[in-house]
Amino acid sequence: MNDSLEKIIQNYRREGGNVITLLQETQEAYGYIPREAIDVFAETLNIAPSRFYGVATFYAQFRLTPVGKNKITACCGTACHVRGAERILNSLKRELNLAETEDTTKDREFTIEKVACLGFCSFAPVVLINDNVHGKTNSDSLLKELRAMRKK
Amino acid sequence: MGPAGIAAGGKHVLEAFRVALAQSSAQASVKENCSSHQVGCLGLCARDVLVEVHKDGSKIVYQYVKPEMVQRIVDEHLVGGTPVKEWLVDDAYNAFYKKQVKVVLSDCGRIDPEEIDAYQAVGGYEAAKEVLHSWFPEEVIEEIKMSGLRGRGGAGFPTGLKWELGRKSPGATKYIVCNADEGDPGAFMDRAVIEGNPHAVIEGMIVGAYAICAHHGYVYIRAEYPLAVERLKRALEQATARGFLGRNIFGTDFDLDIKIKLGAGAFVCGEETALIASIEGQRGTPRAKPPFPVHKGLWQKPTVINNVETLANIPYIIRRGCAWYASYGTERSRGTKVFALTGKIKNPGLIEVPMGITLREIIEDIGGGIESGKPLKAIQTGGPSGGCIPAGMLDMNVDYESLAKVGSIVGSGGMIVLDQDDCMVNMAQYFIQFTQTESCGKCVPCRIGTKRLLETLNRITKGHGRSGDIERLEKLSAGIKSTSLCGLGQTAPNPILSTIRYFREEFETHIRDKKCPAKVCKNLLTYSINQDACKACGACLKACPSHAIAGAKKTPHKIDPAKCIRCGSCFEVCKFNSVERE
Numbered sequence: 001m002n003d004s005l006e007k008i009i010q011n012y013r014r015e016g017g018n019v020i021t022l023l024q025e026t027q028e029a030y031g032y033i034p035r036e037a038i039d040v041f042a043e044t045l046n047i048a049p050s051r052f053y054g055v056a057t058f059y060a061q062f063r064l065t066p067v068g069k070n071k072i073t074a075c076c077g078t079a080c081h082v083r084g085a086e087r088i089l090n091s092l093k094r095e096l097n098l099a100e101t102e103d104t105t106k107d108r109e110f111t112i113e114k115v116a117c118l119g120f121c122s123f124a125p126v127v128l129i130n131d132n133v134h135g136k137t138n139s140d141s142l143l144k145e146l147r148a149m150r151k152k
Numbered sequence: 153m154g155p156a157g158i159a160a161g162g163k164h165v166l167e168a169f170r171v172a173l174a175q176s177s178a179q180a181s182v183k184e185n186c187s188s189h190q191v192g193c194l195g196l197c198a199r200d201v202l203v204e205v206h207k208d209g210s211k212i213v214y215q216y217v218k219p220e221m222v223q224r225i226v227d228e229h230l231v232g233g234t235p236v237k238e239w240l241v242d243d244a245y246n247a248f249y250k251k252q253v254k255v256v257l258s259d260c261g262r263i264d265p266e267e268i269d270a271y272q273a274v275g276g277y278e279a280a281k282e283v284l285h286s287w288f289p290e291e292v293i294e295e296i297k298m299s300g301l302r303g304r305g306g307a308g309f310p311t312g313l314k315w316e317l318g319r320k321s322p323g324a325t326k327y328i329v330c331n332a333d334e335g336d337p338g339a340f341m342d343r344a345v346i347e348g349n350p351h352a353v354i355e356g357m358i359v360g361a362y363a364i365c366a367h368h369g370y371v372y373i374r375a376e377y378p379l380a381v382e383r384l385k386r387a388l389e390q391a392t393a394r395g396f397l398g399r400n401i402f403g404t405d406f407d408l409d410i411k412i413k414l415g416a417g418a419f420v421c422g423e424e425t426a427l428i429a430s431i432e433g434q435r436g437t438p439r440a441k442p443p444f445p446v447h448k449g450l451w452q453k454p455t456v457i458n459n460v461e462t463l464a465n466i467p468y469i470i471r472r473g474c475a476w477y478a479s480y481g482t483e484r485s486r487g488t489k490v491f492a493l494t495g496k497i498k499n500p501g502l503i504e505v506p507m508g509i510t511l512r513e514i515i516e517d518i519g520g521g522i523e524s525g526k527p528l529k530a531i532q533t534g535g536p537s538g539g540c541i542p543a544g545m546l547d548m549n550v551d552y553e554s555l556a557k558v559g560s561i562v563g564s565g566g567m568i569v570l571d572q573d574d575c576m577v578n579m580a581q582y583f584i585q586f587t588q589t590e591s592c593g594k595c596v597p598c599r600i601g602t603k604r605l606l607e608t609l610n611r612i613t614k615g616h617g618r619s620g621d622i623e624r625l626e627k628l629s630a631g632i633k634s635t636s637l638c639g640l641g642q643t644a645p646n647p648i649l650s651t652i653r654y655f656r657e658e659f660e661t662h663i664r665d666k667k668c669p670a671k672v673c674k675n676l677l678t679y680s681i682n683q684d685a686c687k688a689c690g691a692c693l694k695a696c697p698s699h700a701i702a703g704a705k706k707t708p709h710k711i712d713p714a715k716c717i718r719c720g721s722c723f724e725v726c727k728f729n730s731v732e733r734e
Contacts (some may be wrong), residue, residue: 122197
């Protein structure tokens with residue numbers, strides 16, 4: 001872990017010390033912000049861990065838990081909302097057995113995240129599965145796709 | 153290839169054209185003289201993928217193009233000379249554009265956004281060059297003031313005045329910032345502009361920086377727009393390589409560098425002071441104003457923050473003159489505005505219209521009316537800070553003053569069309585849930601107030617509404633509006649107040665009768681199967697996640713209300729309309 005963190009710290013020092021950029025680079029490298037990374041940053045830069053956590057927990061982009069192998073992004077923007085986004089999200093969560101507050105399956109195969117708006121409003125409702133856009137979609141076809149992915 | 157075009161497979165269609173043109177038995181003249189280009193958003197997302205064929209001075213447009221259709225278009229039209237009639241757009245397509253006036257979007261869909269040459273070929277960077285060589289900064293400010301341009305991010309503050317204040321602020325170090333943190337759900341105008349014509353935004357920033365005397369600029373852009381970020385990065389590199397950014401721009405003694413700063417997912421960072429805090433690397437919490445950013449902004453220096461659409465207007469205003477721009481729109485709302493028309497409308501997409509156009513013209517003439525054919529119920533404008541306009545007010549003008557009078561706002565440009573199947577109480581709950589989640593937590597009225605509003609709406613939509621709830625919502629909303637620290641809190645109650653104002657009865661039905669007339673609030677619904685209509689196909693049985701449906705082949709199915717979780721799956725899968733909701 002230390003090599004990539006070293007690089008991130010160098011960038012931080014070179015570019016004027018922006019915590020958000022540092023955390024974005026960390027998440028880019030690991031898929032989330034590991035506890036260990038924060039400890040290294042705090043130690044090396046002599047900044048309290050709470051400062052990093054304060055920023056990481058403020059912005060929706062940052063995750064503190066590992067992300068699943070497959071990422072499902074359900075758009076819950078207004079246009080998608082009026083075309084049934086909530087029902088779709090609920091059916092996806094039920095299929096993957098995820099409780100209200102959970103977003104990643106226990107086997108770390110799938111993560112579902114809600115996003116406020118992807119900008120594909122004309123194709124509402126929209127769900128991304130690993131960056132593949134499913135526009136004008138419905139629970140039926142999405143569940144079929146999920147089940148096919150699980151079989152593999 | 154706007155956002156929806158790409159989602160609809162635009163890249164595959166473009167690739168199919170490239171392959172077909174390279175391989176086709178096309179005459180050499182066709183092959184040589186035919187080029188395929190990607191362009192930005194054409195606006196009519198509903199008909200994606202759209203392909204324009206420019207030949208011999210005329211333009212022919214195909215709609216709903218799929219990769220497998222490309223070969224025939226190349227063979228019959230490009231080579232053979234005869235367009236494939238059955239795939240062409242119809243009159244309705246032209247009707248979509250008839251009442252629009254393209255300024256900001258004029259080159260989106262005309263040029264390749266990844267080529268600076270394409271932008272320059274249509275006059276790009278001429279305005280900035282001329283300004284830097286021959287205009288005084290004060291003249292620039294006067295021109296923008298005379299145009300009547302107002303901030304297009306939502307607040308509508310006069311741009312010329314903002315630049316004037318920025319210029320007059322003392323200090324050698326100043327900043328110009330482009331706010332590309334388009335956070336309103338349902339709004340994708342800025343995204344389309346940056347993806348479709350990023351150079352226009354850069355050129356606008358150059359002119360603005362010159363006017364206020366700033367040598368450093370930032371574009372604060374949502375991380376959720378990776379293609380826009382990529383195209384902007386590329387555009388900045390190209391502009392720098394050509395000497396339009398960096399030191400001694402256009403050979404003058406004016407320097408300007410522009411950096412990109414990625415957002416990290418916080419709606420509140422669209423607010424000026426929160427945006428500044430975010431660029432500085434902190435939690436994006438706003439602070440009290442005054443001092444305003446034009447006086448004390450980024451790192452305490454004078455900072456002018458403008459929206460993407462505002463900046464993209466600048467090159468066109470400079471080139472064609474303030475009088476031309478001011479000839480559109482109304483007296484206090486000059487020019488044009490880009491709207492994202494979505495929801496239950498037939499022609500969803502991006503439109504640019506003169507301010508002052510009526511809602512009816514937008515919904516019926518441009519939008520093509522309600523997709524389902526059901527009656528229009530309301531139009532939501534201004535996103536989570538806005539309000540709804542009921543169907544009865546369709547003849548009102550769309551401009552800053554008129555919308556404010558009826559309890560809504562122009563906002564960033566999101567326009568969601570709602571029909572009979574939409575519940576206004578649910579819409580109010582949806583918006584407050586959004587703003588409550590996005591509340592930064594700094595001030596009590598917003599942090600706790602929006603939570604109480606949400607709890608009340610949750611109770612109402614779940615069937616636990618109490619007498620006095622509406623009055624409680626109104627009182628709490630007034631308090632939150634007048635005491636919140638920033639625009640998020642100050643406008644969060646707007647959707648609630650607006651829906652109560654025009655749809656009070658719907659609220660009362662939810663509270664008093666525990667019923668949802670639009671059949672949306674699931675806790676207020678009962679699902680049952682019409683025993684006469686049921687064909688016993690078993691589809692609902694299979695779809696039901698709580699095993700609440702019993703039935704065998706040839707026996708009409710029945711739903712056990714005790715087990716039913718009202719998810720609506722049976723309603724969705726039934727092909728015989730036998731599932732009823734009450």
